[in-house]
Amino acid sequence: MSSYLLIVKSELPGAVAGFLSSDESGSWYLDGRLLLLITSVCIVFPLALLPKxxxxxxxxxxxxxxxxxxxxxxxxxxxxxxxxxxxxxxxxxxxxxxxxxxxxxxxxxxxxxxxxxxxxxxxxxxxxxxxxxxxxxxxxxxxxxxxxxxxxxxxxxxxxxxxxxxxxxxxxx
Structure with missing residues (x-):
């Protein structure tokens, strides 16, 4: 799981920037740490709480x-x-x-x-x-x-x- 989250942190900002045409390097949605936190809280955590x-x-x-x-x-x-x-x-x-x-x-x-x-x-x-x-x-x-x-x-x-x-x-x- 750690390696997947490391990939999310390093590669997701580049993927988001590729989808967007603007050139805003300091935007919150291009910060790997913030995207890692959002991914962990919104995707990984709910899936980890499933009883089965x-x-x-x-x-x-x-x-x-x-x-x-x-x-x-x-x-x-x-x-x-x-x-x-x-x-x-x-x-x-x-x-x-x-x-x-x-x-x-x-x-x-x-x-x-x-x-x-x-x-x-x-x-x-x-x-x-x-x-x-x-x-x-x-x-x-x-x-x-x-x-x-x-x-x-x-x-x-x-x-x-x-x-x-x-x-x-x-x-x-």
């Missing part, structure tokens, strides 16, 4: 559809962003490659930035704390029903994140 987690299925479905939308946008951008990426300067046109070499995908690439992917991958599979409450809220709790819920949930999440990662890499190298 069954209602969170609606918010999970909404976030899954947002992720599907994101994956579709990344897939569409794969064919609309040229490689190498042309940047127009006032004096000259520069050709900047999207990749480290020739706009071709590499099967495996290690760099010092690769280390940052490990905590993200490890964190993405920390859903074990939700298993018992989900099991308790099944209509007829059984091992096979819980197995179906688990395989469906993790399978759909893996598929949509894999598509996003694959086309994100193929778009921006």
């Amino acid at each position: 987690i069954g209602f969170l299925g609606y918010t999970s479905s909404l976030s899954f559809f947002f992720m599907v939308y994101f994956a579709l946008v990344v897939m569409i951008k794969k064919w609309s962003i040229p490689c190498p990426l042309p940047l127009n300067s006032a004096m000259e046109t520069l050709q900047v490659s999207n990749s480290t070499g020739d706009c071709k995908a590499k099967l495996f690439h290690l760099s010092k930035e690769s280390v940052y992917a490990i905590p993200t991958m490890a964190f993405s599979f920390l859903c074990h704390t939700s298993v018992l409450p989900i099991y308790c809220e099944l209509r007829s709790p059984s091992k096979s029903r819980m197995q179906n819920v688990t395989v469906t949930g993790i399978g759909l999440s893996f598929l949509i994140y894999f598509i996003s990662a694959l086309f994100g890499y193929l778009t921006f190298y």
Whole structure:
């Protein structure tokens, strides 16, 4: 939860500024700390007060559809962003490659930035704390029903994140 709120604090002001056409840098709605507080009080706190987690299925479905939308946008951008990426300067046109070499995908690439992917991958599979409450809220709790819920949930999440990662890499190298 802390990492999600840190993302809200650092990225939400930029997203709000992107939606607004005005150039007001000192506005209250562009302050990350205030947006973090509003998000925590208006969204996170009410969801945390729910007596059962069954209602969170609606918010999970909404976030899954947002992720599907994101994956579709990344897939569409794969064919609309040229490689190498042309940047127009006032004096000259520069050709900047999207990749480290020739706009071709590499099967495996290690760099010092690769280390940052490990905590993200490890964190993405920390859903074990939700298993018992989900099991308790099944209509007829059984091992096979819980197995179906688990395989469906993790399978759909893996598929949509894999598509996003694959086309994100193929778009921006």
